[in-house]
Amino acid sequence: MDLDPGLSALRPLGGFFVLRTAAPTARGPFILLSQVYDGTAGDVQQDPLSCRVRKVAAALRAPEARVAASVAQQGLAARLWSVALGCAALYGHVPDLDGRLLHWNPDGSAPDDLWLSQVRSLPGNAATVADTVLHGHLEPLAAALRTRHRLAPGLLRGNAASALAGAGRELERWARRNGRTDLAARARSLTADLLAHPLLTGTGTLAGTAFRRRSCCLYYRVPGGGVCGDCCFPRPPRSSPQATSG
Template identity: 75%
Template sequence: MDLDPDLAALRPLAGFFVLRTEGASAGSLPTLAQAYAPVAPDVSVNPLIFRVRKIATALRVPESRVAASITHQGLAARLWSIALGCAALYGGVPDLDARLLRWDADGSAPDDLWLTDVRPLPGDAAALADVVLHGHLVPLAAALRAHHGLAPGLLRGNAASALAGAARELGRWARRHGRPDAAARARSLAAEVLAHPLLTGAGTLDGTAFRRRSCCLYYRVPGGGVCGDCCFTRPPRSSPRAASG
């Protein structure tokens, strides 16, 4: 199925799945490519650093690495949801080149993204890995590691958890709306991508249930706890650095 210019099939899914396209004005917002770029002398103009600071303030998080992990997970969830949603519903994915995606780093969650040009690509697992993993999560992880020292295992766990979560949510929607084909395709694609070398070892997938081998550090947010797929069953008392590595 061809992609329509507005990616209208994603709208009923709402939340993390919807992507604004060229029909919506993104103004002078930066691209995600700019967010992944090396830090300029004036770090205040870097949208990724701005986003981390915004989340840290909003959640009253004293540790920047905790806010950085939440920032990473939020973007990963958005990108996986868009790509997997299109693959399951259209049979293809849009080119999500970081230079084509504009990002409102000052927006609310889910992250506001605009795609300036809809260019269709295949909807197989290889394309998903190329578009999201290589196109976004590798440079995003490099930027966050450089700025905030996040452990590679934590970032790999975030990426895998976000993919499994997107597949789970898409499957629930598809079953409610009589689209078992879309649910099965999302589940199959997610399992195949989770076997990618960049995600291997991040966790265990059992049907639609995923258990990661690292912690995203959300329990260190005031009032936070462990996530449903966390390696911990309760918030640890000691430092999570070893578990998140």
Template identity: 65%
Template sequence: MVLLLVVDLDPDLAALRPLGAFFVLRTIGGTPGTARPALPTLAQVYENRASDVYRKSVTFRVEKVARVLRAPEPRVAASIAHQGLAARLWSVALGCAVLYGRVPDLSARRLRWDPDASAPDDLWLEAVEPLPGDAGTIADVVLRGHLEPLTAALHAEYRLATGLLWGNAASALAGAARQLGHRPGLSARARALSAELLAHPLLAGTLDSTTLRRRSCCLYYRLPEGGVCGDCCFTRAPRSSPRGTSG
């Protein structure tokens, strides 16, 4: 059975819900009576201009991830937090492009984020304004609008290698496409979009073009109960050093 594209982006983005928690995006004003949450926009987060409670929202999120996962050092938690947010952004954008043929404007000034929420990251969209669902638009919205400033912030704060962070972004994109590929009628479109996005200069070369295995490591293996991910550049966890060498 082939799933037909929905013509219009509905105010609640309801077609995303059956795809799972990483794809769901709550909208402000979509459902009648929905309150505007007192959360920072991602634009404020990237610029460290959020409210007093969330003034250091990225640091707050990294520290929360570190506590929950018992990360041995902040940069491990920062990498995992980065990949989690990247996965949410890619999932929403790809899910909409595949199901609706268009994407909502997911610019950082429109998306609100709760850094204290559990995984997957809690995102709220101010309003559903349609944009084209092509790879170029998705790259502008997700890569340029979100992952570039987030990568810069985490590199500056935690000294994570930019190659590691772009590897996270590519891995999250491939994972979102893989999840969509499990749905009848969505696989071909998801593969085509993800292949075009992975060829973007910011992501090109981060994954093996044949196997989609990473050329960097997200540091997950350094968690107390961690191991290697399915697309890791390592086939088994390397022996840890005090600062690690795989970033």
């Protein structure tokens, strides 16, 4: 089944999977992600990525900007993976998420608000998904964040892998609840193949749908945050240097 213009099959999956394909009716600072990555966006205080980090920091009461930057990166990664995995599993195709077509509202609430201005169909295989999400977005996003914040490459890779595993797990759960064993198997296979990509290999261990990462996203440093379900730490560490390596 090819993609429909509204990507309507994604709607039952929930907010992380749904993607706007019609221009938003309300005014908002929707900016092409290509411009966010290369720094050519001309509004939202001239730096939409920093705007997003400040917004996340305020919402979480994060003690350091780099903590908010890590959480912001993982949130956007989760949205991108969810859209791509959901389409690959449901349609057998993925939309072209080129940063020159995909708009982002850095001032929006979570999950990140995305708008795709043109639906162009691509093959729904793991190689295409990796090219679309990893190379098209997460590599330039990580580079842009590292110019602004002290974030270890391993932390950002771990965030990307964690977001992928989480998206695959939610998709598989939805499929099983709805009696779609074929879709559940497709989601699991795609997730495993993508986690074996050279950019993600070594970031953690996947057992079924459970993922245990080898780095920490720093969320434990948020007041009342604790550790995430896939964290490398069984409990919040006492000192931060351990958690920033990777």
